[in-house]
Amino acid sequence: MLDRKPVRCDPRLPWLPRTRRFLSPMSGVTDRPFRDVCRRFGADIGFCEFVSASGLTYGGEQTWKLVDTEGEDQLVGVQIFGSNPDHMAQATRLLMPHRLDVLDLNFGCPAKKVVKKCGGSALLADLPLLERIVRAVTAEATVPVTAKIRTGWDEDSVNYDEVGLMLQDLGMSWVTMHGRTRAQKYTGQADWDRIARLVETLEIPVIGNGDVVDGDSYRRLVTRTRCHGVMVGRGAIGNPWIFARMRAVDEGYPEPEVTFAELCTVSIEHIRGEVAARGERQGVFTVRKHIAKCFKGQAGAAHLRRRVFAHEDSARMIGVLEEAARRGSAALEPEESS
Ligand SMILES: Cc1cc2nc3c(=O)[nH]c(=O)nc-3n(C[C@H](O)[C@H](O)[C@H](O)COP(=O)(O)O)c2cc1C
Known part of the structure; x- marks a missing residue:
């Protein structure tokens, strides 16, 4: 205590x-x-x-x-x-x-x-x-x-x-x-x-x-x-x-670990909340500053952010995050060209 x-x-x-x-x-x-x-x-x-x-x-x-x-x-x-x-x-x-x-x-x-x-x-x-x-x-x-x-x-x-x-x-x-x-x-x-x-x-x-x-x-x-x-x-x-x-x-208990999937699902929940509160355009704009910070330090973060921010409508942003939650961050990294 x-x-x-x-x-x-x-x-x-x-x-x-x-x-x-x-x-x-x-x-x-x-x-x-x-x-x-x-x-x-x-x-x-x-x-x-x-x-x-x-x-x-x-x-x-x-x-x-x-x-x-x-x-x-x-x-x-x-x-x-x-x-x-x-x-x-x-x-x-x-x-x-x-x-x-x-x-x-x-x-x-x-x-x-x-x-x-x-x-x-x-x-x-x-x-x-x-x-x-x-x-x-x-x-x-x-x-x-x-x-x-x-x-x-x-x-x-x-x-x-x-x-x-x-x-x-x-x-x-x-x-x-x-x-x-x-x-x-x-x-x-x-x-x-x-x-x-x-x-x-x-x-x-x-x-x-x-x-x-x-x-x-x-x-x-x-x-x-x-x-x-x-x-x-x-x-x-x-x-x-x-x-x-x-x-x-x-x-007085150990600090909880946050999984990559949880980062995705909470971001999705936040997008839905902002869009419901502010409408599509303003909601998406508002939530971007959170998502930009949320994945910092995660493998594949830059690529994931680019993919999420490529979209201006919430349904597509959510789609990218749902896929990321399923597959994990590393799976979303761009493939090396051979
Ligand atoms: C984007 C942003 C907006 C802020 N808006 C307010 C505000 O509306 N009212 C307020 O009292 N402080 C505001 N602050 C100051 C914060 O409440 C806080 O006092 C300050 O950031 C220091 O705390 P921190 O180191 O935890 O960020 C704002 C800070 C930031 C970064």
């Missing part, structure tokens, strides 16, 4: 004490079909891709499509971003009749188009505005509210301890921290020691995030920080099995 710091869990979230494995919100990635696949392999909770609070208040159809949680019967969070407290409050009000277990606030996004409007990680450099936003949201929310932060805006303004304490005082049920500054974006390494310090500082759960890619890195992050849970982003793309590996670490 991994050692975790005892924390004060929000009594409105009876499932939180045993919730350890979090699928990150990822724009363009963590839609309903992918969340379903990840939870099947052991993710305890999934998050929708982040959604603009202003977009929700304007009623944009494309924006509302991102809140794809209707009928979702497992744990799910919706994450909003924005810098206008009124829009954040109004978006919260509009979201409350929808299906969500927690509402997460994005204070970590490094993207230019978000920070130039003072949203996402830019709020780490404007704590009075961040506080107004949190107060505006919590006044409207009928579900628990959580926040996702980075360690600070840049190395000269690292302030996660101050931000974390403020978020705790403002009633957040947990804080997730990606161990990089905004200036780092995705470069370098996530600073797990900073996550450890935040765990020590706060009484509420801290969810550690950054650079967990397998069971071993999961074990090392928890051991180093004693964080309550771990959120995984990139490590889950094309690799929902990471959650099975994490679960094996949590429950």
Whole structure:
């Protein structure tokens, strides 16, 4: 059993004490079909891709499509971003009749188009505005509210301890921290020691995030920080099995092996899910980034990917994968010309 710091869990979230494995919100990635696949392999909770609070208040159809949680019967969070407290409050009000277990606030996004409007990680450099936003949201929310932060805006303004304490005082049920500054974006390494310090500082759960890619890195992050849970982003793309590996670490049994046939059958299931959710064209487009990563390192992977991606309709892609599942990867390699 991994050692975790005892924390004060929000009594409105009876499932939180045993919730350890979090699928990150990822724009363009963590839609309903992918969340379903990840939870099947052991993710305890999934998050929708982040959604603009202003977009929700304007009623944009494309924006509302991102809140794809209707009928979702497992744990799910919706994450909003924005810098206008009124829009954040109004978006919260509009979201409350929808299906969500927690509402997460994005204070970590490094993207230019978000920070130039003072949203996402830019709020780490404007704590009075961040506080107004949190107060505006919590006044409207009928579900628990959580926040996702980075360690600070840049190395000269690292302030996660101050931000974390403020978020705790403002009633957040947990804080997730990606161990990089905004200036780092995705470069370098996530600073797990900073996550450890935040765990020590706060009484509420801290969810550690950054650079967990397998069971071993999961074990090392928890051991180093004693964080309550771990959120995984990139490590889950094309690799929902990471959650099975994490679960094996949590429950103390050997990490499961994934067979080539299973890579194929789960990819098929994912294609079907995306096409059902988004329609043929968009569904096929969305699932490609998962399949591109899924077969990495397998014998014949490049050839298999080429064969799958040669098709733009899901039935043919599925046909190639079904054949691959039957025959094995090596059998699909192009024959040497004699
Ligand atoms: C394609 C992509 C989209 C992302 N979208 C979001 C998002 O919508 N909301 C968010 O809080 N973080 C988002 N992130 C950041 C991740 O949630 C996570 O914090 C970051 O990737 C570090 O974790 P990792 O090393 O496990 O990937 C995104 C990351 C990627 C790679």
